[in-house]
Amino acid sequence: MxxxxxxxxxxxxxxxxxxxxxxxxxxxxxxxxxxxxxxxxxxxxxxxxxxxxxxxxxxxxxxxxxxxxxxxxxxLNKKITWDHVRCIHCGNCTAVCFAGALEMDHQKWELQFDSEKCIVCELCVPACPLNLFEIDFRQ
Ligand code: SF4
Ligand code: SF4
Structure with missing residues (x-):
């Protein structure tokens, strides 16, 4: 099926x-x-x-x-994209992501983005000082 x-x-x-x-x-x-x-x-x-x-x-x-x-x-035809290349792993965005899609890997001190958990609440967009999140509208 x-x-x-x-x-x-x-x-x-x-x-x-x-x-x-x-x-x-x-x-x-x-x-x-x-x-x-x-x-x-x-x-x-x-x-x-x-x-x-x-x-x-x-x-x-x-x-x-x-x-x-x-x-x-x-x-839900939107998704969040993240420019991981420019990320400085400051962790700011993890504080607003209640869905748990953005988490710091404290071993490597690197941001991890799990798009499967993202609910596109858009809170991370203004939270990033480098504007690394964008809303991608898919139809
Ligand atoms: S849009 Fe919301 S759920 Fe998705 S990564 Fe940003 S803060 Fe987390
Ligand atoms: S706030 Fe921006 S620079 Fe900081 S960890 Fe998140 S994506 Fe990276």
Missing amino acids: NMQKKRYVLKFPSQSGDKPLSYHLVKDFDIRINILKAEVRPGKTGSLVLELEATSSNLKKGIAYLEENHVSCEP
Whole structure:
């Protein structure tokens, strides 16, 4: 079976918090969910960055199901690039990367960037004194 893994930014109204949306994605559409970032405040609009893994047909059905339930789903079509050649490994950017994508290797005193963990929150962009991070818009 041809499985696909895609990242989405979901925005949902406060009242949808009562519905077991993720339960239905798993049970009805056989979608594996990895929550990369969650901002859910009681009584307010929430947002999630999710990685969904399923067959392309089930992914489409799952997204349609979410949209029927007033949850907007935008594919995460951005990525962060890092100019490692010019990096001075000062470690400044690691302080803002709550996703754990930027970490110092304290043995080599070198910055490590794990793009798989990056949720494109963009906080590292202004944190680097040398402007070594850029947002790459892919479509
Ligand atoms: S955008 Fe930057 S700060 Fe945010 S998760 Fe990715 S590497 Fe970390
Ligand atoms: S803030 Fe910039 S120079 Fe410093 S470690 Fe991060 S990427 Fe390298």
